[in-house]
Amino acid sequence: MSHFLKEHIQKIINPTNDEFEAIQSFFMKKRFRKRQFLIQEHQPVHEIFLIEKGIVKSSFIDTAGKEHILQFAASNWWISDFAGFFKQETSSLAVDCIEDAEVYAISYEDLNTLCAKVPAMEHFFRVKSNFGYVALQQRILSLMSKPAKERYEDFIKQYPGFIDHIPKQLIASYLGVSRETLSRLYL
Amino acid sequence: MSHFLKEHIQKIINPTNDEFEAIQSFFMKKRFRKRQFLIQEHQPVHEIFLIEKGIVKSSFIDTAGKEHILQFAASNWWISDFAGFFKQETSSLAVDCIEDAEVYAISYEDLNTLCAKVPAMEHFFRVKSNFGYVALQQRILSLMSKPAKERYEDFIKQYPGFIDHIPKQLIASYLGVSRETLSRLYL
Numbered sequence: 001m002s003h004f005l006k007e008h009i010q011k012i013i014n015p016t017n018d019e020f021e022a023i024q025s026f027f028m029k030k031r032f033r034k035r036q037f038l039i040q041e042h043q044p045v046h047e048i049f050l051i052e053k054g055i056v057k058s059s060f061i062d063t064a065g066k067e068h069i070l071q072f073a074a075s076n077w078w079i080s081d082f083a084g085f086f087k088q089e090t091s092s093l094a095v096d097c098i099e100d101a102e103v104y105a106i107s108y109e110d111l112n113t114l115c116a117k118v119p120a121m122e123h124f125f126r127v128k129s130n131f132g133y134v135a136l137q138q139r140i141l142s143l144m145s146k147p148a149k150e151r152y153e154d155f156i157k158q159y160p161g162f163i164d165h166i167p168k169q170l171i172a173s174y175l176g177v178s179r180e181t182l183s184r185l186y187l
Numbered sequence: 188m189s190h191f192l193k194e195h196i197q198k199i200i201n202p203t204n205d206e207f208e209a210i211q212s213f214f215m216k217k218r219f220r221k222r223q224f225l226i227q228e229h230q231p232v233h234e235i236f237l238i239e240k241g242i243v244k245s246s247f248i249d250t251a252g253k254e255h256i257l258q259f260a261a262s263n264w265w266i267s268d269f270a271g272f273f274k275q276e277t278s279s280l281a282v283d284c285i286e287d288a289e290v291y292a293i294s295y296e297d298l299n300t301l302c303a304k305v306p307a308m309e310h311f312f313r314v315k316s317n318f319g320y321v322a323l324q325q326r327i328l329s330l331m332s333k334p335a336k337e338r339y340e341d342f343i344k345q346y347p348g349f350i351d352h353i354p355k356q357l358i359a360s361y362l363g364v365s366r367e368t369l370s371r372l373y374l
Contacts, residue, residue, distance in 0.1 A: 062332040070327060083321040092328075115310065122309045123302065129316035134270040136323035140257060141279075143330050144363050145249040176331050 002029075004052050005104055008076055012127050013120040023121060026114045027104040032056075032097045038079075039095040045084030047105040051077050054101025055165055058093045059173070069174035072098070074162040078128065099165060148177045152185045189216075191239050192291055195263055199314050200307040210308060213301045214291040219243075219284045225266075226282040232271030234292040238264050241288025242352055245280045246360070256361035259285070261349040265315065286352060335364045339372045 005027065006020055015023060027050075032038060038049055038056060049056070051073050058071045058079055070093060073079035081091040085108060106114070115122040135158070142154045152175060156163060163171070172182040192214065193207055202210060214237075219225060225236055225243060236243070238260050245258045245266055257280060260266035268278040272295060293301070302309040322345070329341045339362060343350060350358070359369040 060328050060332060066332070068328065068331045070324065082317070083324055086317045086321055115313070119306045119309065122306065122313055126302070126309055126313040126316060129313060129320055130269070130273045133316055133320045133323060134273055136320060136327060137257065137270055140323060140326055140330065141247050141255065143327065144255045145247060145253070 002027075002104075005050070008050065009121075009124060012124045015118065015120055019118055019120070023114065023118060026110040027106050030103050030105050032101045032103070034097050034100050037094060037096045038101075038103070039081050039084075039091050039093065041092065041094050042090050045081045045089070045091050045108075047107050048078055048080040048082070048085055048111070049073075049095075049103040049105050051075055051079065052102045052104065054103075055098040055162055056095060056101050056103070057098055057170065058095045060093055067173055068176070069170055072159055072162070072166060072170075072174070074159075074165075078132070098167070098170070143176065148175060148181055149185050151175050151177075152182070189291075192237070195237065196308075196311060199311045202305065202307055206305055206307070210301065210305055213297040214293050217290050217292050219288045219290070221284050221287050224281060224283045225288075225290070226268050226271075226278050226280065228279065228281050229277050232268045232276070232278050232295075234294050235265055235267040235269070235272055235298070236260075236282075236290040236292050238262055238266065239289045239291065241290075242285040242349055243282060243288050243290070244285055244357065245282045247280055254360055255363070256357055259346055259349070259353060259357075259361065261346075261352075265319070285354070285357070330363065335362060335368055336372050338362050338364075339369070 002024060005024060009015065009023065039045060041061065053075060056073045056079050057069055058081065060068045060070060062068060071079060079095055081093040081095060083089070084091040088108060115125060142151050146154070155171065155175060168182060169179050172179045175182065189211060192211060196202065196210065226232060228248065240262060243260045243266050244256055245268065247255045247257060249255065258266060266282055268280040268282060270276070271278040275295060302312060329338050342358065342362060355369060356366050359366045362369065
């Protein structure tokens, strides 16, 4: 039985041991190495991932070849190409490892079967999605209304545990500023 | 029985008539006039709103007094200060009417009671939240990676039905461009 998975789920719901055994059976533990892809661009998106260890990012490569970081994820964060996953379309994002990672993966079919079988998990994923929505809304307001220095401060608040593990040029890409602008923000 | 509410919900789930009567009892029909506020800034956020008729916007006023539009909503869209609602904190957004509106409102307590009582509604709101999340993700990528002209084209695709009802200066604010820049995009 995975203590990590159980503790993660118990932050929102409190399944019985039997329910938890059922829940766990829908997840597959996977390991990825630094720079390895969980999802490549223009491919079907089969799974969403809960990170147990390591650091993973999702990013978008624009037509000029520039990488824009959408999200970082470390322990207890979920990551995927959610648009591709929920619409069951091919991915527009790439998802890859900044550090070696251990994750729990669940497929689209299994997610829906699990929610139908264990209604508390439907509640779990609704709450998770609501808070994910709210975090993205904050990000949009930050992008629209705040100068780079305040966006950097918001970023530090949002990723307190693992900011030191993320290369500076990736933080700059997340914030939408140059590496040089980011250096000035540290002073 | 509200045909509008029933049709809206039936896009995702298919409740029985008895279930639908129960569902409907949790919603309250409300009417607002043009310029009237559904939610004012720095107030408790009691409800989320499903628009039946009219046009509503949510926006953020920055410290310099500039308005940034987060969302427009017309028939069949949901709107609120979702951060304030789901975290049960005071609002950072204002939500007000661009045109007279008729809406269905549901409170935080009633939303949770309804989801516990009618599990299909938990599914409904999970699916709604997932697609809302995906739409915000697209908006972030659009803001980060696209020039104003492409952001305008994305906007037209996202709001096909009611773009002609939204004043141009509000569209400019949504896109994060000046009114003059927006005028040039029309040419």
